[in-house]
Amino acid sequence: MANVKKTLIATTVAVATLAAPATAFADDGNNIQPDVNGAIEQAQNAVSQTQDTVAQATQATSQTATTPDNTITATTTPAQSDPVSDGQAKVDEAQANDNQAQTNLNQAQTNVDSAQTTVNQTQTQVDNAQTTLDAANQQVQNAQTTVNQAQTNLNQAQQNAGEATNPENQKKAQQALSDASQQLDQTTKQLESANQQVKNAQQEAQKKADSLTAAKNNEAAAKSDKDKADKNASDAKKKADESQKTISQLKAELEAALAAKNDADNAKTTADKNASDAKDGIDAKQKDADAKDDAANTAQADADSKKAAADNADKQLASGSIGFYQWKLASSYKNEDTQFALDQLVKYQNEDWVKIGEENSATSLQNMLDALDMIDKGNEIRRSLGLPEWTVNDADTADAQLAADYNTYSPNMGHVFTGTSQNLAWGYDNPYDGWYTEEKALFDQYAEKNPELRNMTAVEIYMKYPDIYEQTGHYLNIIDPNCDTTGFAITGSLTAAQNFSQKYLYTSGVSVDEYRQQILSYKNALDSAADVYQKALDKANEAKKAAQQAQQELAELQERAQSAQQTADEAAKTAKAKDEAYQKALDAYNAAVKAGQTADSTYAQAKDEADAKQTAYEKKQAATKKAQNEFDEANQQVKTAQSNVDKAQDAVDEAKKQVKEAQAKLDGYTDANAKLAEARKKLAEAEKTLSKAQDEQKTAQANLDKAKSAKADADKTLTDANAKLDKAKADKKQTEAALTDAKNALDGIATKPGEKDDIDPGYTIPSNEEDTGNTGNGGNTTGSNGANGSSNGNNGNATSVNKGMNTADKKNDKTTTYKVDADNKTATATGEDNLAATGVDVAGIAAVSIVALMMGVGFVGVERSVRRND
Template sequence: MANVKKTLIATTVAIATLAAPATAFADDANNVQPDVNGAIEQAQDAVSQTQDTVAQATQATPQTATTTPTPSDPVADAQAKVDEAQANDNQAQANLNQAQTDVDNAQTAVNQAQTQVNNAQTTLDTANQQVQNAQTAANQAQENLNQAQQNAGEATNPENQKKAQQALSDASQQLDQTTKQLESANQQVEQAKQEAQQKAENLTAAKKDEAAAKTDKDKADKTASDAKTKADESQKTISQLKAELEAALAAKNDADTAKTTADKNAADAKNGISEKQKDADAKNTSANTAQADADSKKAAADNADKQLKSGSIGFYQWKLASDYANEDTQHALNMLVKYQNEDWVKIGDESSATSLQNMLKALDLIDKGNEIRRSLGLPEWTVNDMDTINAQLAADYNTYSPNTGHVFTGTSQNLAWGYGNPYDGWYTQEKAVFDRYAEKNPELRNMTAVEIYLKYPDIYEETGHYLNVIDPDCDTTGFAVTGSLTAAQNFTQKYLYTSGVSVNDYRQQILSYKNALDSASDVYQKALDKANEAKKAAQQAQQELAELQERAQSAQQTADEAAKTAQAKDEAYQKALDAYNEAVKAGQTANGVYSQAKNEADKKQTAYEKKQDATKKAQSELDSANAKTDAAQTDVQNAQNAVDEAKKQVEHAQAKLDGYANAKENLKAAQSKLDKVNKTLDEAQTIQQEAQAKLDKANDAKTEADKTLADANAKLEQAKANKKQTEAALKDAKNALDGITAKPSEKDDIDSGYTIPSNEENTGIATKPGEKDDIDSGYTIPSNEENTGIATKPGEKDDIDSGYTIPSNEEANGNDGNTGNAGNGGNTTGSNGANGSSNGNNGNATSVNKGMNTADKKNDETTTYKVDADNKTITATGDDLAKTGVDVAGVAAVSIVALMMGVGFIGVERSIRRKED
């Protein structure tokens, strides 16, 4: 290849759709001093990350040898990149979500593993404590065994037993002596305490007496002073009050005369009002009573229909407030209310056992049963509230519940479905069965139902209803029947519930309740008429009373005023009289009171001085008693210490003697105890080892869970990083789409004679022949050994002819490259290698391999045009080349690496000239 003189090759690596900053070249090519090795190292990572994308782009490059690719629609291609970036971002979000789920699951596993560790640790702690307890017991048992062995050895010598007996006797005597000394010391200290307590109480009393004497003295002094002042004032007050008393007496006499006259006039006017008031009050009370009765009956009439529909609940509520109630009535009502909201209870429904009509039908059926019992000489059933409620609940349950069976039973219960008269089945049919059994086994007739149930359960199964009907012990019953002929009869022994009433009495209770509700409207109307009549009579009496009262009112007002005046005058006189008498009395006694108060004050002073002396004496006696008590306490403590020591000696001597007496038994027991606690210790140690193993296993599982969580967190962080990258790529793609403008206009003067070589020429560099530009013949573009599609030839500064072309595929085939990502097929022998980690293309280099072609304007202006990854020409934004901080050396290195990796690029001359004509 001829030398190229003064030619600057600007290269742009084709990076497919990877978002990367545009590379800018300085205008002055002479300043470029590339450090190739450093630039290669900086660019290698970026190239390796895009190998797959470049290979795909290369594969997508048209392979027609003689045709120059036609640029496609830049807007559509940019939109495609946005769509692809959006899809990548969506996938990254999905991956991020999955990574977060994996972290949450791993965290749950860690928490569960930690719980297992905690539980295992607790179990181990318990096992450790049990081992420690067992070891302590074993140590004590060993000590006991050693002592037993020692005792057994010593017990063989009679002299030892004798010595032990003597030691016990000596210790016991010493204990008796010290105990007596302790008792004496306790008596002395108790006596000393009592004396000290008495002295303390004496001192308290003395101080209290002294304080009281001081208070009395002060009080007496003040009393004497006050008495002197009052004696002086009394005489002056007496003279003033005497004049006021005389004037008040004259006014009082005048007012009394006027009151007497007014009272007589008022009394005459009030004649007859008292009787009329009584008559009006009585009629008013009668009217109120009649109205209250009418209101009550109106409420009953308004509520009659609702009450009738409440069925047995309403009946038992009414009964509870009537004289018919007994102690079972409330229990029965409570039971019915408890279950009234169950789906299978239909309170008051016409078909329910709780309706009044069906309650009356049930009583009719009891009559039929009683006919049977009378014919057998049995007592008739009475009806009980609890039995009736239980039967109603059982009947509704077996009618409206999806289940059937005996519920709410008393002593016994019969159920039937579909019988108009259930006794046809319970009694008549089952009696025939029973009679057949009784003919074979006569003893059945003398057995009770319970006895038959226990001895002959099969017979009871077939005849149980019959036996319940004729059971003489069950004399109270309750019967219920529904509209669908479900019947339930409960039987109870009389001692379980309050005795019932006859069927007729029970029927009469229901009818009384029902008839009262049916006739409630007529009763209310009669009560209302009576109330209206009573109201009119009361109004008439009240009117007559008002007339009498009006006549008496005027006279009474006059009398009242006179009475008030007389009262006021009388009170004034009485007040004046009281004041005068009090003043006279005070004057007569004032001097005597003062003299007495003065004498009393002198006495209190003398008494106070005596109490002071008594307090001093009591304090001295208390101090002496406390000192005596302290000394006695010391004696008690010394005596107690001697007793404690003597007890220890007795216990030691007794234990020694007992050990000799039972040496063999104690030795055997001690050995047995030691064997037992050693076994317990072995078992505890085994449990301890198992607990330790479980803890180790739990810790291993926790460690594995922690590792899984750490891995999940690492993947989560990677997913977050990937998401940021896809977001950035999406943003760049959208910005690129927004920045697309129209293709270059005519004023952007580019050499029309310049063409990009086609695949047929298979060059990675395109140049327009021009003047002979010199380049150092020693500089070569590094090849990749034999795997490059471009060769350089060192030499002098040679000229390049305008007709010079790069060798075709037949002349420039290289060796096969290593396997890469989607290489292009070659036109001759071999196939294109991958553009990723492979070493070059085998055969041809495409003219534009999804690269980027840049060209400067003719007059070195900064408007730039480029060919994007899909061979489409678009305009770059801005008036200047993009400034990315990438230096020229780095860009040159990237270009070289692109040649080495088989990535297509386009070289453009610095100054583009028009093609000569």
């Protein structure tokens, strides 16, 4: 069969057009800058360039032949049709269309963003131009005001120049100024004199006013004092009369109360003697009975507590360290860590590996004492090194006991319940032989090679030399100067655990001897509890008998004294009541007498005071009347003086006016011609300034108009770009739908090719790297020249074409089924009529490819071949 070679060359081209950015401008609000017009022209040129590019792209599109769906198709050699190839071709075509639609959509969005930037820039230019125009308007207004004033000054100068030619006018003006000045001096002196007279009159009137105010105040005070004195005298008279009546009545009541008091006192004396005789000896007996009762209660309480201790002694001993810490919490030995220790042991007491109180457990009292002996050996080492001895801590001890039992009775072994640090040992009679002696020798060997180890803490060695710490960690824990509290535990099987803590963790440690004494005190008390209880019980029974005998004797004495005391109590109550009644009557009588005397004296004083206040009030009335007359007279003098001042001030004002007018007249004649020339010059300068300001105003208005026009053009471009963006979005949806349909159709095709359709089994589908072509200098991504590589795209044209070509030779062997990627048969370039970022219609790319080559734009040709056996 003849071999047929089908070749398809797909050509794509990318064109990039740079849009000139709009140039913004600003003015300082005072001066109109000539660069404003140039900035606006640049903005207009940018808008015009964008519009020209859109128009050119539209024309190119109209000249480009497209398929009904705007897809540019490459010419292919007719080939024998088969369903799979045709279906795959449609998928490839739909995929290319969708890819191009996405490119168009991206370009449309870029166009919108670029147009929006131009709109923002032109708006800034409009705002700046408006600010410049506002400043120019203000300058024109200021210049016009200056011109008007200069014209007025010129008119006056012309008048003065005309009059100045007559010498008689100057002489008259000089004389008028001299006369006016003399008149001003005279009236000024008269005004000064009048002002002084007003001041004197005002001062005198103020004195009189102060005197009048004082006189009125004195009169009012005197009136108030007089009224109060009159009322006080009347009230005092009434009280004096009432007091005399009260005194007579209370005197009779006092005499009767005294007789009753004397009778009651005599009866009380007799009853008190009888009660005293009966009470002799009862107080001493009461104290004796109370003391014996207290002794009996104390002895019984002591016996009861010792009985409970005796009953519970065996149980307590069996509870080991839990019982010890319970006892310690109830004693003066407790500290802030005792409760923690008890809580730890109770929390884990039901675990299989915890043997609370058992003989071989670390929690037995004997093993606790043995553990203290071990701490003594450790402290010998620390003393030899000059380190502080360890104190024993409840929390560390409880944690160490749990760790020791765990490593004895648990199937696991390892560090648990650690404090700052922990050492463990198994099978040593003296664990320090391994922890300290053996590991110290090893550490010394390391320190000889690395002396810095001796100056490092255990933590520092652990961090920097973990392998050394792993071998000597027990030794380092023992010599750690910061760990000054410890807890040690040992079991019957010689499992040892020692916990170490720093000061900040536990602070309630005690010496080993003191801790040992605490345990022995607890243990010894339990061992001797039965004997102690019996002795306490005997003592309690003896005390109880003595207390009962004392209570019986006390009861007999109390019965005899009770009757006598009741009689004495009743007599005392009666005597007290009579005495209180008498004392009350006496107090009332004495108070009434004193009140009567006071009332009489008060009335006499009040009468004298009222008479004196009346006289004083009459004097103050006369003084007020005199002060009022003097004030009225002084006030009239002030009014007269003020009237004279007003007249004098009017005269001064008139004289000043005459002087000013005369001086102005004379000044106008002096150098009249020179002033006239100066006025003309200033008017000319003002008119020139006005003309310049008006020119700048016109320029600013023109710039504003141009800026607004550029803004309108930019707005229209943005509107067009948004419309194109919407079209690109709609096209993208269509191409996506078409691609989906094509893929669905291809998936539904299942065929077994005939002999003529078989492909050489040796044919290899091109890899992605071959399909995508050259991605070197040209910036190509899929056989096309990328926009960001347009600056050097020419350099890679020939190479890109050669590397982008892929040919596969078919062999005669047949295959039963196949599906070849459409990229090995066809390459299609598609486009929509949407605008790219530069306004170029991508549908016209194929039509302008030759022009693109002439412009230096990168070009890539891809050739793929498929050979078949016909």
